[in-house]
Amino acid sequence: MRSIFRKSGHRFSDKKMRPASKDTVVPDIATMLWPRSVALIGASADTNGLRGRILEIMKGHPYAGAIYPVSRSRTEVQGLDAYASVADLPQPVDLAVLIIPARFVPDELDRCGHAGIRTAIILSSGFAEEGGGAGVRLQEEIRVIAARHRMTVAGPNGEGFVNLAAALCPTFSPVMDPGATALQAPQGRGVAIVSQSGGVGFAIFDHGRAKGLPFRYVVTTGNEACLETFDFVEHMLDEGATDVFLLLIEDVKSLATFERTAAKALRAGKPLIIGKLGQSEAGRRAVAAHTAAVAGSQAEYRALFSRYGVIECDDLDGMIDIAAGFLAFGSRLPAGRRVGICTSSGGAGAWVADACAAAGLDVPELDPATRAAIDTHLPSYGTSQNPVDVTAQAVHAMGYAEFARLMAGSPVLDGLIVVITGRYPRLLMGDRAPLAKLARETTKPIFMWSYTRPAEACIALIAEAGYPLFTDMHRCARTMRAMADYRAARAGFMSD
Amino acid sequence: MRSIFRKSGHRFSDKKMRPASKDTVVPDIATMLWPRSVALIGASADTNGLRGRILEIMKGHPYAGAIYPVSRSRTEVQGLDAYASVADLPQPVDLAVLIIPARFVPDELDRCGHAGIRTAIILSSGFAEEGGGAGVRLQEEIRVIAARHRMTVAGPNGEGFVNLAAALCPTFSPVMDPGATALQAPQGRGVAIVSQSGGVGFAIFDHGRAKGLPFRYVVTTGNEACLETFDFVEHMLDEGATDVFLLLIEDVKSLATFERTAAKALRAGKPLIIGKLGQSEAGRRAVAAHTAAVAGSQAEYRALFSRYGVIECDDLDGMIDIAAGFLAFGSRLPAGRRVGICTSSGGAGAWVADACAAAGLDVPELDPATRAAIDTHLPSYGTSQNPVDVTAQAVHAMGYAEFARLMAGSPVLDGLIVVITGRYPRLLMGDRAPLAKLARETTKPIFMWSYTRPAEACIALIAEAGYPLFTDMHRCARTMRAMADYRAARAGFMSD
Numbered sequence A, B: 001m002r003s004i005f006r007k008s009g010h011r012f013s014d015k016k017m018r019p020a021s022k023d024t025v026v027p028d029i030a031t032m033l034w035p036r037s038v039a040l041i042g043a044s045a046d047t048n049g050l051r052g053r054i055l056e057i058m059k060g061h062p063y064a065g066a067i068y069p070v071s072r073s074r075t076e077v078q079g080l081d082a083y084a085s086v087a088d089l090p091q092p093v094d095l096a097v098l099i100i101p102a103r104f105v106p107d108e109l110d111r112c113g114h115a116g117i118r119t120a121i122i123l124s125s126g127f128a129e130e131g132g133g134a135g136v137r138l139q140e141e142i143r144v145i146a147a148r149h150r151m152t153v154a155g156p157n158g159e160g161f162v163n164l165a166a167a168l169c170p171t172f173s174p175v176m177d178p179g180a181t182a183l184q185a186p187q188g189r190g191v192a193i194v195s196q197s198g199g200v201g202f203a204i205f206d207h208g209r210a211k212g213l214p215f216r217y218v219v220t221t222g223n224e225a226c227l228e229t230f231d232f233v234e235h236m237l238d239e240g241a242t243d244v245f246l247l248l249i250e251d252v253k254s255l256a257t258f259e260r261t262a263a264k265a266l267r268a269g270k271p272l273i274i275g276k277l278g279q280s281e282a283g284r285r286a287v288a289a290h291t292a293a294v295a296g297s298q299a300e301y302r303a304l305f306s307r308y309g310v311i312e313c314d315d316l317d318g319m320i321d322i323a324a325g326f327l328a329f330g331s332r333l334p335a336g337r338r339v340g341i342c343t344s345s346g347g348a349g350a351w352v353a354d355a356c357a358a359a360g361l362d363v364p365e366l367d368p369a370t371r372a373a374i375d376t377h378l379p380s381y382g383t384s385q386n387p388v389d390v391t392a393q394a395v396h397a398m399g400y401a402e403f404a405r406l407m408a409g410s411p412v413l414d415g416l417i418v419v420i421t422g423r424y425p426r427l428l429m430g431d432r433a434p435l436a437k438l439a440r441e442t443t444k445p446i447f448m449w450s451y452t453r454p455a456e457a458c459i460a461l462i463a464e465a466g467y468p469l470f471t472d473m474h475r476c477a478r479t480m481r482a483m484a485d486y487r488a489a490r491a492g493f494m495s496d
Helices: A020-024 A029-033 A050-059 A102-114 A134-149 A198-210 A229-239 A255-268 A281-291 A298-307 A316-329 A346-358 A368-375 A391-398 A401-408 A432-441 A456-465 A473-495 B020-024 B029-033 B050-059 B102-114 B134-149 B198-210 B229-239 B255-268 B281-291 B298-307 B316-329 B346-358 B368-375 B391-398 B401-408 B432-441 B456-465 B473-495
Strands: A037-041 A066-070 A095-098 A119-122 A152-154 A161-163 A191-195 A215-220 A244-249 A272-276 A339-343 A415-420 A446-450 B037-041 B066-070 B095-098 B119-122 B152-154 B161-163 B191-195 B215-220 B244-249 B272-276 B339-343 B415-420 B446-450
Touching: A029 A119, A029 A152, A029 A229, A037 A050, A037 A102, A050 A066, A095 A102, A102 A119, A102 A134, A134 A152, A191 A198, A191 A229, A198 A215, A198 A244, A198 A316, A198 B346, A215 A229, A229 A244, A229 A255, A244 A316, A255 A473, A272 A298, A272 A316, A281 B346, A316 A473, A339 A346, A339 A401, A346 A415, A346 A473, A346 B198, A346 B281, A368 A401, A391 A401, A401 A415, A401 A432, A415 A473, A432 A456, A446 A473, B029 B119, B029 B152, B029 B229, B037 B050, B037 B102, B050 B066, B095 B102, B102 B119, B102 B134, B134 B152, B191 B198, B191 B229, B198 B215, B198 B244, B198 B316, B215 B229, B229 B244, B229 B255, B244 B316, B255 B473, B272 B298, B272 B316, B316 B473, B339 B346, B339 B401, B346 B415, B346 B473, B368 B401, B391 B401, B401 B415, B401 B432, B415 B473, B432 B456, B446 B473
Parallel strands: A037 A066, A037 A095, A095 A119, A119 A152, A191 A215, A191 A244, A244 A272, A339 A415, A415 A446, B037 B066, B037 B095, B095 B119, B119 B152, B191 B215, B191 B244, B244 B272, B339 B415, B415 B446
Antiparallel strands: A161 A215, B161 B215
C-alpha cells in the first residue's frame, strides 16, 4: 500500500498537506449535522443562482432551527432578516454555510472562528481542484484557519448535506427541491450516503428514495480539506442510527482513519458499500481535476477493501440494490454462494441462472427430498431441478410462497431468488399473507426479481411483505454474492 | 462449429428431427402475422384462465379482422358466436390459434389443414420440453402434420405474438392487457422482438415501450417445432419495415437459416441484438427443460455471432438501450472507440469515464484546438481535458449543446456522451433548439446519460431533440461500444 498511503494516517503530496494538529482535534460532526441554528454566508435573493437556491431549499423544508442569511449588500433576503457579517448575528450559531467566491473564504472562515462558530461547510469551488497555484494555497489556508480555531470544517467544493430527521438541507442540489417528495426520516434502520461528489451523492439519494430506502443522511465532502468521508462514517457508526452506508469516494486520504472506521463497521455488521471513482486513466484524470484527489491503484484499493469486507460496486443502482438486500436480510446473510431460483417463466429462470453464474454464484441441482416435495405441485412441463420452473399454471393455482418455502428448506441452498412478474398485482394479492409469513420465518435471504416492470401495488406489497424487489437480474445476483462475501469476510475478521 | 450445428441446415438429435420436406415449403409468415381472420381454438369464457384471457386480450384491441372462437362446449364465448369445430367456420380463416391440451393438438392441427387454414400458432405446453416420451412424440406429430398440409406453424409452448400495426394480439401475456397502454404502431423505423421465451419476450416489450421504442412485432416462438426465430427475422427483413431486432434465443436450430439471415441483416445494416440463454451449466439445464433447446457452447456461439456482427447482450434493459442507440444514430455509427465525455458533474464524469474503460472504449485527452475553444467558456475550476467538466455554472449560462458541438468537432473523438441531470427540465428547456440542431447536424453519435432520475418533461425533450437517453452509465458505454463494433464488423463483412 506504500504507493498510495502512509501508515502515519496522512497522505503527503505536493498538492496537499494537513497540519499535524488535525488529529488532536476531535471533529464535532454532531454539531455540524444537528445544528440548532445556521448562518448562510453569501445568501442571495436570486433563486436562479446557486446562492439563492440554497436558501430557497433550506426554507422549503421544516427545519426547526434558525436560519440567518449573511449578505454584504442586503438587509433582507427571501423574507428573512439578513446580516452584514457573522459578527452581527443575534446569537452564536452552530453551523456556518459558506457559498462565496473562493478568495473570500479564508477571511470569512476566520471571522466565523472569532464569532465562536464551531462548524462550517464550504460549498464554494476554486480550490485545490484547480490543479495548482492560488487554489491550492487557499485550500491550505482553510486548513490552517480551521485548526487555529479548532473548527470542524467540511469541503470546500462540496454540495452540502441533508439531515433528513432534522429536515435540514444546506445544499443547492436540485434533488432537494422542496417541490420533490417530502423528506422522510427513517423509523428503524437507516441508510447514509457520504460522497465526495455532490452530483453523484445526491443522484444516489434520488434513485434510492424512489426505491424506498430509509435515508438518514446525505453528506457530500468535496475536496476534503479537513473532514474526509471516513470521519463522517465513524461519527455515524458511533451515533448508532445508521445501518448501511453508501459511499462514493475518489481517494482514501487517511489510511488510519479508513482502517479504524472500516474495522468498526465490520465488527458492528454495518456494511460499507463503496463506489470508487478513478479506476481508469481517464477517470483518474477526472478526479484529479474534480477534487484534486489522487485516485491510486485499483488493485491496491481492492486489496484494502477486501480485507475489511468493504463491498465495492461500480454501479449507482447496484449500490442501492445491495443496500436494499442488506436492509431486508442483513441479519440472515447467505452462508455460502449456493442459490436457488424459483420461477414462473422458464426463459427468465434460465437467464437469471446465467446471471448468477456470471456473478460467481452456484445454482446447484436440488436435493431429491426437496424435488419430490415440489414435484407434487407441478404440471408435467414444469421442472424442480433448479432453476425450479413452477410454471404460470402452478403459480396461478398456489402462488409463489409455498414453492419458495419448500426451496428455502433445501440443505443445498444458501439463498433464494424468486422470479416474478410484478406487472399486475392480482397474482400476488392472494399470496400476500404466506409471503409475509415466509419473509419473517426464513433463515435464508429470499430476493424477488420482477422481469416485467412492476406495478406500484406490487412494489408496495413486496416491500410490506419484507422482500427486496429487484428489476435487474444482474444486480439481484450481485447483491446475493456481495452478501455472501460480506458474511465470509466478517467471519474471517471476527475470528482473527 | 460441428458440435452444435450441422452444415446441412438441420440439427438432428435424439430429441428432435425435422422432416426433410421442411425446406421445400416456403413458410407463409406474412399470412400468419397479418391474417384477415383468426380462429381461436380452445376459447373460454373464464377470463381467470389463460384460454379466456387470450380472447379477452384479442377483443380488447382494435384488430379489424374477424375472430372466431372455437369451443366444444359453448355456442357463445365472451359475446362472440362460437363454433364446435374449425370445419364449421363461416369462412376459411388465415390463422388458427391453438390453446388446448397437448394431446388434442395433432388432431386439431390436422382438422385445420383440412379446413384450408394455412397458418397456425400453438400456445399449448406439454411437448418436447417435458424431456422425452409422449411430449416429444406429440411435437414430432405436429411437424409431420404441418408438412403434410404445407402449413406454417409456430410453437408449441409459445406465448403467441403481437402485430402492433394490425392491433392483433393472439397471446395471454398480461403485458398485453388492454388496460395497459394502447398499442402504437411505429411511424418510421420499427423494432421487432422475436423470443423463444414468451415471458421474457413480452418483458422486453414491456420495458421497451416504457422507453418509447417503436415496436412493430413481438413474436414468441416456444419450442420452435417448425418455424424458428430466424425464419421470422428473415421474413421481417424481406418485408423491409423492421430496422432493429431484439432476439432472445435458447439455441440456433438451423445454421444455414441463421447464416443466411444474419448476412442479409448485416448487409442491410439492420442490427440483430441477441440475448442468448443457457450460457451457464444451470442455464443450459433450464433451457433444456424450458423448450428442449440444446444451448451449446458459449464460445462457439460467440464466434458465430461475431462473424456476422450480431450484438450479444446479457441484459434485458441493455438490449433496449442498444436498440435506442441504433434507432437514433444507426446511420452515424462511431468510426472507432474514442469517446468524449461532456459533464456538468465532475464525479459523474469520472464515473462514466471508468465505465467507458470497462466497456473497452478509449477516453483520450482532447486536442489543443478543441480544448482552447472550450476553455474560453469555462470557469477556473472546470476542465477541458476529457472528461470535459463544464461545471454547473457554465451549463447554467450556456446549456450543454454548445459544449457538445465543440467536442463533436474534435478529430480525436468518434462519439460523445453528455452527462446531464434530467431531474428538472428548466435547464434543458432553454437548450432545446440548439440540442435539436446538433442532433440533426452531428456526424458522430451523441448519447445523453442522466445521472439523476429524469423527469418526464426531460425524457420527452431529449427524445424529440433526437438523442437516446440513458439512465445507466454502463449501458450507455456498452451501447457506444456495440455500435462501434457493429460498424467495424459490417465494414469487414462488406469488403470480404
